[in-house]
Amino acid sequence: LKHLLTAEALSDQEVMGLIKRAQAFKHGELPALEKQQYFVSNLFFENSTRTHKSFEVAEKKMGIDVIDFDAKTSSVSKGESLYDTVLTMSAIGAHACVIRHWEEDYYNELIESKTITTSIINGGDGSGNHPTQCLLDLLTIYEEFGHFDNLKIAICGDLTHSRVANSNMKMLKRLGATLYFCGPEEWYNKKYEAYGTFKPIDEVIGEVDVMMMLRVQHERHDDDSQFSKENYHTEFGLTETRAENMKPGAIIMHPAPVNRDVELADSLVECYQSRITQQMANGVFMRMAILEAILHGKA
Numbered sequence: 338l339k340h341l342l343t344a345e346a347l348s349d350q351e352v353m354g355l356i357k358r359a360q361a362f363k364h365g366e367l368p369a370l371e372k373q374q375y376f377v378s379n380l381f382f383e384n385s386t387r388t389h390k391s392f393e394v395a396e397k398k399m400g401i402d403v404i405d406f407d408a409k410t411s412s413v414s415k416g417e418s419l420y421d422t423v424l425t426m427s428a429i430g431a432h433a434c435v436i437r438h439w440e441e442d443y444y445n446e447l448i449e450s451k452t453i454t455t456s457i458i459n460g461g462d463g464s465g466n467h468p469t470q471c472l473l474d475l476l477t478i479y480e481e482f483g484h485f486d487n488l489k490i491a492i493c494g495d496l497t498h499s500r501v502a503n504s505n506m507k508m509l510k511r512l513g514a515t516l517y518f519c520g521p522e523e524w525y526n527k528k529y530e531a532y533g534t535f536k537p538i539d540e541v542i543g544e545v546d547v548m549m550m551l552r553v554q555h556e557r558h559d560d561d562s563q564f565s566k567e568n569y570h571t572e573f574g575l576t577e578t579r580a581e582n583m584k585p586g587a588i589i590m591h592p593a594p595v596n597r598d599v600e601l602a603d604s605l606v607e608c609y610q611s612r613i614t615q616q617m618a619n620g621v622f623m624r625m626a627i628l629e630a631i632l633h634g635k636a
């Protein structure tokens with residue numbers, strides 16, 4: 338694998354290969370990398386805890402040398418562009434750069450460059466794609482059910498601004514799941530009809546295998562006064578009362594960070610149906626699988 342930019346660019350076979358490798362790492366298997374020094378830089382231009390730090394743990398578990406980078410103390414503060422930053426990382430020997438950036442499709446000019454040779458792993462591009470989150474979500478669902486075919490999954494909330502929703506709806510539909518979308522109509526777009534059906538949360542709560550809640554992305558809203566915290570929770574959130582109507586064996590997911598008592602009740606974040614901490618833990622193993630696939634053959 339040269340780059341990982343979107344999940345949908347992966348074949349089903351590649352997705353299942355990454356899931357199986359992540360599961361193997363979780364069970365203690367070691368990465369199959371050539372015995373040489375690998376350098377990876379994590380370039381985060383938007384804040385992150387899970388993606389940034391689980392990549393760092395994955396890299397350290399694999400014996401990869403992490404090139405420290407902080408946008409605030411780098412030459413980005415002198416006006417250096419993303420292109421020139423990645424050009425520099427490539428020139429000094431980074432085999433791969435994990436990049437999170439606010440600009441959708443930021444990676445196009447990087448992969449078109451003849452000079453930049455480093456691999457790009459997309460850690461999230463604006464409201465575009467979040468392929469590594471999508472893959473760890475697929476791993477979490479696969480661990481639970483052992484398949485994707487005919488699973489019923491509701492993706493609920495801030496669909497418009499969610500790169501997680503964008504990546505997940507495409508992959509889950511392709512892998513055979515039936516999707517429902519819930520949440521405010523303002524955050525629903527007709528283009529999602531290709532992937533699932535828009536329904537009120539109370540119509541799907543008793544039917545679905547997975548309630549996938551999305552963070553309300555305040556930082557991407559022009560006008561943030563549409564819903565109070567309480568109104569959003571009551572009308573569109575996973576309340577304790579709604580959770581009582583989930584079918585036996587159904588699970589709750591959320592990419593996190595969670596706005597507690599907004600997308601879901603505080604008490605549900607760590608409840609027995611929740612797989613939210615499992616998603617976080619799986620992030621390390623899936624990112625190990627991705628790094629192995631990217632770095633393999635670069636020796």
Ligand code: CP
Binds near residue numbers: 384
């Ligand atoms: N889920 C996710 O991408 O979290 P971070 O923004 O903390 O990386």
